[in-house]
Amino acid sequence: IFQSKHPDCTVHIEVREGDPREEIVKVATEWMADKIVIGAHGRDICDRFLWGSVSRSVAKLSPCSVEIVRPRSYTHHGAAV
Numbered sequence: 001i002f003q004s005k006h007p008d009c010t011v012h013i014e015v016r017e018g019d020p021r022e023e024i025v026k027v028a029t030e031w032m033a034d035k036i037v038i039g040a041h042g043r044d045i046c047d048r049f050l051w052g053s054v055s056r057s058v059a060k061l062s063p064c065s066v067e068i069v070r071p072r073s074y075t076h077h078g079a080a081v
Contacts (some may be wrong), residue, residue, distance in 0.1 A: 021057040028062055037063045 003011045012031060016023045028036055039054045059066040 020054045021061070024054070024058050025061045025063070028064055033064050035066045035067065036062055037069060040068050040070045 001064070003009065014027060016027065024036065029034075036058060038055045038058055040053070055066075055068045059068060
């Protein structure tokens with residue numbers, strides 16, 4: 001769907017096993033990616049504290065720009081709208 005709406009972009013899909021935080025950054029480095037677009041679940045602060053945030057870790061460790069896309073049903077504080 002993304003490729004059809006953005007024909008000038010190159011979209012790669014690959015399935016890997018391991019810690020998502022590490023694997024996403026590793027593949028972005030291998031592919032020399034220009035940008036990572038990653039979703040955020042909109043979980044509450046307790047979940048983020050206990051488990052960490054994949055999107056936050058990827059943004060911190062990535063060698064390229066990262067865009068975090070949040071669900072429409074959540075505000076930037078994670079509260080339901």
